[in-house]
């Protein structure tokens with residue numbers, strides 16, 4: 459098998475092995491790690507169609523994590539995709555109203571972040587072992603709601619690790635917040651910040667970039683790593699479910715071998731849709747990559763105009779995990795369409811940091827022809843939840859609804875009726891109030907858990923364990939800080955004052 463190495467999107471020199479890139483998370487120059495090339499699938503769809511989720515995941519990940527032994531990688535996969543998921547299929551497809559919803563929410567925290575975050579701790583601890591790391595690994599994460607909980611669930615009580623999560627106060631759903639502040643595990647820390655998600659993310663990035671702090675940490679036996687979607691150890695496991703979905707469609711006779719499908723992804727940080735783009739580049743027959751945004755529609759404007767401009771009002775929506783103005787993972791795409799020109803990419807990213815915007819060249823725009831961007835307003839998001847429920851009985855969450863609405867617009871605009879997979883990124887139980895209010899505004903009178911029970915009744919779906927668990931759980935975390943205090947609070951937790 460061909461060895462794949464990783465390099466930064468912001469410098470020409472230096473490559474790392476997969477395990478080293480996973481450990482580091484972010485490159486020292488502020489860039490993201492990308493594979494020196496995207497490997498091609500070396501197995502037929504016919505063969506993949508016979509495989510379990512775990513087996514497909516191995517076929518995909520082995521091509522990227524080439525310094526892991528077969529045993530190491532299979533170990534990680536088997537520890538990640540087990541009974542924590544409430545279905546042996548791990549990522550089942552639901553056929554609803556002419557599209558296939560790829561349900562990525564059957565893990566421990568009922569959102570798609572589980573797909574990658576249940577394996578990342580194992581990839582990370584395996585990488586630490588392979589590289590003779592003695593320090594304790596401190597995971598630092600900014601979350602718009604789902605990553606934080608999924609990361610904590612993944613890392614809780616994993617030996618040799620600690621995890622610190624920052625989330626925007628008032629910027630996550632009540633259920634999301636309750637899930638986080640009730641998190642168990644002696645190595646978990648949760649802090650609300652007085653700011654929005656982008657400020658939390660910038661704060662984390664600046665702590666990562668602080669060389670003095672890194673030195674201080676090292677002296678005390680700690681080192682940082684990231685569980686954010688910029689870690690290559692999160693991106694690669696996400697490629698697997700697109701391959702799995704395609705193989706399943708083939709196995710069920712819904713498509714013929716080689717038939718192209720479209721993929722619709724409700725997008726925030728651009729990690730999930732980038733994984734679909736990688737899958738396409740590996741040879742998976744995907745035609746259009748449909749990027750769905752909520753009212754924070756920076757990406758829609760970018761695909762339309764070639765200018766990325768985050769200088770705008772930050773809107774709090776009912777799909778909070780997509781309330782993002784700086785889509786970090788887009789940098790990997792920019793690098794690729796710039797012809798893997800690190801200098802060019804760096805220039806654009808510096809412009810983003812200083813001016814809050816950048817513009818790509820016409821040549822780069824041509825490389826984006828496989829992408830289609832659009833967005834759904836709050837009203838449209840609520841409308842499609844009600845519409846699909848009334849038509850089919852299927853209840854989707856607000857993020858998935860953004861995708862469903864954008865898909866409807868795409869169909870209207872293009873008449874393209876290719877088989878389509880819509881990434882369904884969260885269980886409706888995670889955003890119960892918004893979902894139920896969409897179906898009937900009167901539901902707003904009910905309490906959070908009355909809504910949960912009502913949703914279960916009208917949707918005829920069992921209340922997920924993740925929700926049952928927090929019904930009566932005690933609050934274990936009660937921390938609030940200003941953006942400028944993030945570093946100090948990290949030091950306080952680690953007792954390195």
Ligand SMILES: *Cc1c(COP(=O)(O)O)cnc(C)c1O
Nearest residue numbers: 604726727728729730779883884
């Ligand atoms: C994180 C998240 C998204 C956005 O995914 P990105 O990879 O950040 O684009 C969409 N929906 C849900 C429910 C999420 O948790």
